[in-house]
Amino acid sequence: MVTKRLHDARARLEALQQAEPGREFTVLGETFIKPKSSAARFARFIRVAWDQQGRRRNLTQDEHRAFWAWAAVEFLRHTGVRIEETNNYYQFRDGDIADLLTGSLTAGELFQRYVPGARTVKTFNTIYFEHLISLARPAGSRDRSALPIAGDDDAAKESVTALLDRLGYDTVDAGATTESWRIQEGSPAYVLPYLSDPRLPWPRDPGKPADAKEVRTALEQARSRS
Template sequence: MRDGVIAELETGGLTAGELFQRYVPGARTVKTFNTIYFEHLLSLARPAGSPDRSALPISGDDDAAKESVTTLLDRLGYDTVDAGITTQSWRIQEGSPAYVLPYLSDPRLPWPRDPGKPADVKEIRTALEQARNRP
């Protein structure tokens, strides 16, 4: 949307994660934070063990990098759900069931007006399972 039309993304030839990886070859990248509105990121953070703790999906090819991101997310107040490798990151791209919707209390409201709601591991896993085919 903000970067214009990128044919490979439009046709499903690449995920956004794969496109990004092209620009940083050799880097150990993990896709996260894109599925939650930035204001909800702060308001939904909870300590480990909280019954209303939210989870964020992650996607990447390097298990050690994913573990580092999982540790960071835990410190920031989030559980983690592994959404697979970079070629599967379409499940957390814009338009997927896991993109923003799980964290909205009323999807009809503009994101800045929505107070947000927790989305636990089970809800995020369900949203990932509902994702259908790459665009």
């Protein structure tokens, strides 16, 4: 995905550089207009274009962003560093992804495909961000909450467990990345354990603690529904 994004961004930038000022040019099925320059010798330095909706696009900036996204993924691939994977798949936002809609892959497995070699641990994705702050408690507190994690590397899980402990949370291991469907959007462990009233919009809910036992129960409920 990031490699294609970089390839496409470079193709657009190259097409812009080759186009005549003030003329339309088409690349990858998109049509742009290259701005006019007051001096021909400066035409090759133009880095912006107008798209078909009249929006100003900085194609150099697009290429820079695509490059650094690609570079970050390549770094992770070759160093094998640990990543806390916090993503959730929302169809209305992310579109139709067949592997996720059919259940042939979990969102965690799909993410891992883009960073092969990295040791990913899925966490933080089951709690509303404001509750993540308000529900943090020191170790040993009676009202301390727990967060589920999922991943394939035991050492990475231990590291993430230590991180969560420092941030004010206990940990419940939900299993391997293939099991991370149990902490995806729509599962009993997703957000609900930390809500005082599920009928309220999340920003209006003050949040409530959910200990390790409650989180384990939610994970088991997900298993029993499969």
